[in-house]
Amino acid sequence: MASTKVVLPGDIIDTRREEDTTQQEPIVEDEATVIRLGPGLIQASEAVTAVTAGVLHSNSDTNRWWVAGNKRRYVAAVGEPVVGVVVARHGEGYRVDIGSAHDALLPLLAFEGATKRNKPNLAVGTVVYGRVVVANSVMDPEIECYNSNTGKSEGYGELSEGFMFKCSLGLARRLIDTKAPVLAALGSGVPFEVAVGVNGRVWVNAENVETTILVANAIRNSEYLDAKQCRQMVKELLEKQ
Amino acid sequence: MSRPDRREASQLRALNCSLGQLNRADGSAQFSAGNTSVVSGVYGPVEAKVYEEKLDRAVVEVKFRPDIGAPTTKDKWMESAVRSTFEREILTHLHPRTLVQIVIQLREGDGSVDSAAINVTSLALVDAGIPLKCMITAATCAVLSDDTTVVDPTQEEIDAARSTHTFAFASGSPTESNARGPLYVDSRGEFTMDEYNHCYDLCALAAERVLAFMRTAIEGKVTKEAKISAA
Numbered sequence: 001m002a003s004t005k006v007v008l009p010g011d012i013i014d015t016r017r018e019e020d021t022t023q024q025e026p027i028v029e030d031e032a033t034v035i036r037l038g039p040g041l042i043q044a045s046e047a048v049t050a051v052t053a054g055v056l057h058s059n060s061d062t063n064r065w066w067v068a069g070n071k072r073r074y075v076a077a078v079g080e081p082v083v084g085v086v087v088a089r090h091g092e093g094y095r096v097d098i099g100s101a102h103d104a105l106l107p108l109l110a111f112e113g114a115t116k117r118n119k120p121n122l123a124v125g126t127v128v129y130g131r132v133v134v135a136n137s138v139m140d141p142e143i144e145c146y147n148s149n150t151g152k153s154e155g156y157g158e159l160s161e162g163f164m165f166k167c168s169l170g171l172a173r174r175l176i177d178t179k180a181p182v183l184a185a186l187g188s189g190v191p192f193e194v195a196v197g198v199n200g201r202v203w204v205n206a207e208n209v210e211t212t213i214l215v216a217n218a219i220r221n222s223e224y225l226d227a228k229q230c231r232q233m234v235k236e237l238l239e240k241q
Numbered sequence: 242m243s244r245p246d247r248r249e250a251s252q253l254r255a256l257n258c259s260l261g262q263l264n265r266a267d268g269s270a271q272f273s274a275g276n277t278s279v280v281s282g283v284y285g286p287v288e289a290k291v292y293e294e295k296l297d298r299a300v301v302e303v304k305f306r307p308d309i310g311a312p313t314t315k316d317k318w319m320e321s322a323v324r325s326t327f328e329r330e331i332l333t334h335l336h337p338r339t340l341v342q343i344v345i346q347l348r349e350g351d352g353s354v355d356s357a358a359i360n361v362t363s364l365a366l367v368d369a370g371i372p373l374k375c376m377i378t379a380a381t382c383a384v385l386s387d388d389t390t391v392v393d394p395t396q397e398e399i400d401a402a403r404s405t406h407t408f409a410f411a412s413g414s415p416t417e418s419n420a421r422g423p424l425y426v427d428s429r430g431e432f433t434m435d436e437y438n439h440c441y442d443l444c445a446l447a448a449e450r451v452l453a454f455m456r457t458a459i460e461g462k463v464t465k466e467a468k469i470s471a472a
Contacts, residue, residue, distance in 0.1 A: 004467065006460040009367060010375030010412045042332070044374070051332055051372035053459050055467045070466050071370035073267040073285065075336070101286045101339040137337055174470050226469050 007050040007067055013041065015048050015058075015065055033063075040067025070170035074099040074199035076135035081156075081176075082143060083164060083197030086126045094122060096130070099166075099199040102140045106130060110144035112153035120158065127159040127203055129195045159195055162205030163212050169200045171223050181227035185234035186218055194219075214241055245397055246275070253380070253393045253447055256454050258361075260368045260462050268369020272361035274393055276351035279358055281365035285341035293340070298333035300340045305358065308347045319345075319355060323362055326409050326425040332372040341371055352396040353381035355407045355427060360451055367459055377424055378455065379409035380447035382440040384432055390439055392447050404430030406437065408444040412452050 007013065015035050037043065040052040050056070054069025074082070076098065084096035084104060093107040106128065108119045122128065130143035145156040167175075174180055175196045183194065192206040192215045202219060206212045218237050222230050248254070254275030263269035266282035273279070289300050303324040305316045323345065331341060343365065345358050356379035363377045383394035383402035391398060399405055409425035428437065 004464065006463045008376055008412070008456055008459060009373035040372075042372075049374070051374065052370050053367045054463055068467070068470075069370055069463060071267070073287070073369065075286070101288050101336065103288075137335060170466060170470060224465075224469060 005056045006054070007040075007056045008053050009051050011050045013048040013050060013056065013065065036062065036064045038064060038066025040069060041065055070168055072168050072200060073101075074169060076100045076104065076132050076141035076199075078132055078135045080132050080135075080198045081129065081196070082132060082199040083127060083129055083159070083195055083201035083203050084143065084199070085164070086122050086124055086128060088124060089122070094128075096128060096143060098132075098141065098143065098197070099201060100141060104130075104132070104141040104143045106143050106145065110146060110148070111157060112146040112151065114146075122158060127162070127164050129156050129159050129197070129203070131156060155195075159203045159205075162193065162203050163216055164201055164203045165216050165220065167200050167202055167220060168223060169198065171219075172196055172198050172200045172202065175202065175219065181230040182219055182222035182225075182234060185231045186215055189234065189238045190215065210241065214238070244391060246395065248391075248393075250389060250391045251443055251446070253450060254395075256451065258364060258455065258458050260364060260458065266365075266369075268365050268367070268371070270361050270364035270368055272357055272364060273348075274353060274357055275395065276349055277353055277357050277395075278348040279354070279361045280346045280348060281358075281361040282344045282346075283341065283362075283365040283369040283371065284344075285369065285371060286336040286339035287342065289338060289340035294338045295333075297337050299331070299336040299338075301328045301331060301333065302340060302342045303327075303362075304342070304344045306344065306346045308350060319358060322355060322425060322427065323358055326359060326377060327362060327366070330374045330377060330411065330424065331366070332374060335372055350396065352394045352399045353407075355379070356381045356393075356409070359409050359425065360455070364455060364458070368462075374411070376412035376452060376455065377409050378412065378448040378451040379407060379425065380444040380451060381405060381407045382443050382447075384430070384436050384440065388436075390436065390443060392443050402430065404428060404432035404436065406432075406440040406444065408441060408448065410445060410448045 042051050052069050054067040058065045082098045084098040086094045087097045088095040093105050095103045096106045098104045111120050130145045133144050134142035146153045190211050195203040204215045218234050258272045260270050263282050268283040271280045303320045305319045307316050359379035383398050383405045384390050385402050407427040408423045411421050
């Protein structure tokens with residue numbers, strides 16, 4: 001469903017379903033009528049109100065409502081992959097800058113195969129790819145570089161070499177999609193590695209510095225380009241190389 | 242009666258705004274009405290310094306930079322005006338122990354600077370995605386020496402005015418935009434209660450027009466971004 005309704009902070013959202021508005025009898029409060037509010041919406045007294053600007057989305061099956069907008073500042077949420085930079089080492093773990101208001105904690109043992117005797121030694125400035133495991137407004141976020149259920153790294157861990165740059169959170173979310181047009185177009189031209197954090201940080205690595213810069217530039221250029229323009233832009237960049 | 246720039250008494254100057262022009266800020270906006278032009282950058286929620294952080298909410302800090310020279314007492318007043326207007330409308334409890342920093346840079350001041358500062362802050366906060374209870378828009382009125390009231394006065398008109406009044410209003414009320422009453426009032430000079438009420442009504446109407454203008458601008462930006470992510 002392609003919704004195009006744009007809401008602004010303070011706008012009151014009519015969350016009644018179409019069939020509800022035609023019904024006259026009072027709505028019974030059961031599982032089917034409970035609505036779930038996602039990002040950008042709050043309940044203020046009896047009404048649902050938008051608190052951020054963006055496109056209003058809803059899923060009529062699950063009765064979920066949320067607002068999709070673009071931001072540049074990350075607010076940590078559980079389960080999201082993030083790229084961060086180690087800023088300090090403590091006795092029990094590392095402090096990692098993931099772009100949110102507070103640095104995230106990365107425990108020393110939150111790596112694949114790490115034990116008390118054998119744990120990774122990361123220097124300050126190291127770029128890591130991790131997953132947020134603790135995120136709430138009153139605690140500092142916590143990340144881990146492995147899946148604690150399977151004990152496998154699943155692609156998370158230290159990102160050596162390569163180049164990290166920042167982008168908007170909206171672009172980062174689009175890049176996470178394996179079908180992201182800019183990554184697909186680049187991949188058919190040059191081999192490279194990429195790690196996308198939804199905190200608006202992208203790490204890329206290729207066989208030489210020139211290609212790494214080319215890939216980074218192409219991704220940054222794609223912010224306001226659609227699929228067709230992306231392919232054209234990548235083609236031009238590759239030809240210039 | 243005719244105004245130096247041939248506007249109607251209740252006519253605003255030409256409005257112009259753009260969002261997200263500063264690429265280092267988390268959110269930014271530019272707003273101008275005629276020659277009065279302001280830019281704002283919003284940073285946040287970022288880590289607050291230990292001595293200023295609040296355990297249960299975010300701290301809102303406003304910095305106002307004049308077009309020429311260092312900030313004066315007048316500019317400090319403007320900072321506290323903008324902060325008190327927005328502090329209660331930002332959902333600060335959602336981001337405890339953080340700081341939301343708002344920097345307003347005056348580019349050119351030709352009257353009605355305080356309302357422009359409030360309007361630009363509103364836009365920049367929306368651009369940064371800071372959760373807000375409502376949009377806030379402001380307008381200024383001046384009562385001239387011949388008892389006529391003009392909206393969005395220029396500096397020339399303010400200098401000759403008996404009194405000037407700035408009101409800020411919240412959007413989002415189901416009935417009308419001013420149902421909640423003003424969020425900010427600043428009246429200077431000598432005036433009667435009738436003049437004040439008249440200015441209140443004119444500013445409420447003008448603020449509604451500013452809100453409609455802002456809505457168009459934000460919708461344009463959001464729709465543009467949504468189209469790309471859908472493609």
